[in-house]
Amino acid sequence: MSSITVSLEVAPRPLPLPRTGLSIEVFLALALLLLVVGALALKVAR
């Protein structure tokens, strides 16, 4: 009979990434929309 010690390490789990609220795609779309709206507003003002 052989007795073998089995050992292992359980590493701390990584913390979840903080939520940024907006994804980069949504941010870019909003920025583009703001640009278009701004350009239109300038054009109307003139």
Add this chain to the structure above:
Amino acid sequence: MKRLLACAAALSIAALAVPSASADEVTVSITNPGGSRTLYVENVLGQPLTSLDFGTGRSQPFRVRVVDTTMDRSGFQVLTTMSNLYKVSGSSHDWASTIASSDVSVAYPPNPLNLLNPKAVVAPVYDMTETLTGALCTTVQAAGGSCSIVMNGVDGLRQTVDLAVDLADLSSLPLVPQTGETGDFTSPDYAGIGAADPNKPGSFTPTNKRVISGVVSTASTTLTSVSAAVQALVAGQPASSLVDADTLGGSLRSALSGPVYDALPSTVIDQIIAGLNKTVRAVTAADLVGQSGTYLSYPQLDVNVPAETSPGSYEGTLVVTAVQL
């Protein structure tokens, strides 16, 4: 004077008490080659294994090696049990923080089984014939015997024969190695580290996982392949080197009938023995008396760490036991 007479009488009685014939002492000896079977638990490089450190990995291979040396015809199993894994806390353990044995399982990589140097130990049986000619025949006939000698069922000396290995078909070997069982250790053992577990129940039945076994084969294919190996080994060898001298002499005496054999000079007996033609009989299950070989299994231990497991070092005990069948 009376004393002298008494002494003389005593010596006379003593002389009568001495036996007239002396007794010969014959040492009777026998060798019973029981052989041996040894279990080794090793890492995959062949070094003795006392610990299996997963580190941050979740799978560890190891090797189980069983070595038979002219071993009797008996099968075997190598069984494993596993304790829970307990979180290390200083020099002791946190018995409340465990990874259950049911999260530890046995699996096998491709080609987990191997076999080295299989041999069969055989006690062959021979049939022998001889037709005497010339002066030898005349001498035997003069003693009242026949020139045609037939000796059936002569027990030969044990022979060890090498056997070929075909890993794709091991069924023709005397002891057929078989891959073990897969699956998890549903119920834990409480050996080793687990023996100190304060939650250890009064009685328990740990889950056994077989990691290799050897099954005795008496299949016709086994006997056929061993017969072929024996025939190849004894081909060309004289009967006198294959059968014990006294066994051979006894068989010849029976074949010639006792008085004829007893009347022949030893030189004639030697000439007859030198001319015997032998045929080895097909090996039967009874003739196959043992085997040698190295049986290897490469299991791997897998650990599934549940998501809620507290970080840290964990330890448990794997017990490996060989059972004779």
